[in-house]
Amino acid sequence: MKLPIKIASVLLALCTSFAALAGDILDMKGVSSGKAVSTMYQLAEGHMVLASMNEYTKFTMEAAEHPFSSMQGNCFGAIEIRVPAAGGSGNCAFSDGDGDTSFNRWTVSGMSEDGALVGTWTIIGGTGKFTGSSG
Numbered sequence: 001m002k003l004p005i006k007i008a009s010v011l012l013a014l015c016t017s018f019a020a021l022a023g024d025i026l027d028m029k030g031v032s033s034g035k036a037v038s039t040m041y042q043l044a045e046g047h048m049v050l051a052s053m054n055e056y057t058k059f060t061m062e063a064a065e066h067p068f069s070s071m072q073g074n075c076f077g078a079i080e081i082r083v084p085a086a087g088g089s090g091n092c093a094f095s096d097g098d099g100d101t102s103f104n105r106w107t108v109s110g111m112s113e114d115g116a117l118v119g120t121w122t123i124i125g126g127t128g129k130f131t132g133s134s135g
Contacts, residue, residue, distance in 0.1 A: 028121075030061035030068070046083040052076065052090065059094075067129065070097045079108050079117065086111045091124075100128025 034056035041049045054075045059068045077090015092104040103126055108119040123133045 027063065027066075028061075028068070029063075030059055030066070032056050033058040033060070048081050050079045050081060050088070052079065056094065067096070068094070068102075071095065071102070073101075075104075075106065077106065081111070084111055086117055096129075098128060100126065100130055102126045102130045102133065 034054060036052065036054045038053070039051045041051070043049065052075070055073075056075070057072055059066075059071045061069045063069075071094040073092060073094035075090055075092035077088060079086055079088030086108050087110070089105060089107045092106065093101055094104065095101045103124050104121055105124050106119065106121045108117050110118050112118055123130070123135060125131075126133045
């Protein structure tokens, strides 16, 4: 069975904004580039688990001064899909050119009518300029 699931940019599609540096809300409009390696495990018709590993080599943010503009890193996790519902989570570690790291959690809470995964992306900690970040 073929599904209209869009997974290439799952993480940026999941978030619209999140709290990060010093209580600021960051607009996450931008595009990520990299390599997605996903394995689909079919459990039954319309029921599967997607194991996802993404290597992001570039973030091109709408605002050039955005803290994520020079980030790179990896994300991993799993998503259970029971069409038309979906749920799952994973983690990411993104580092910038200064060696500062943002640790993030992503959570899938469903699917849109066109098959895109939807959910949230939350910073759970970090180092350097991301120390004390959350939200």
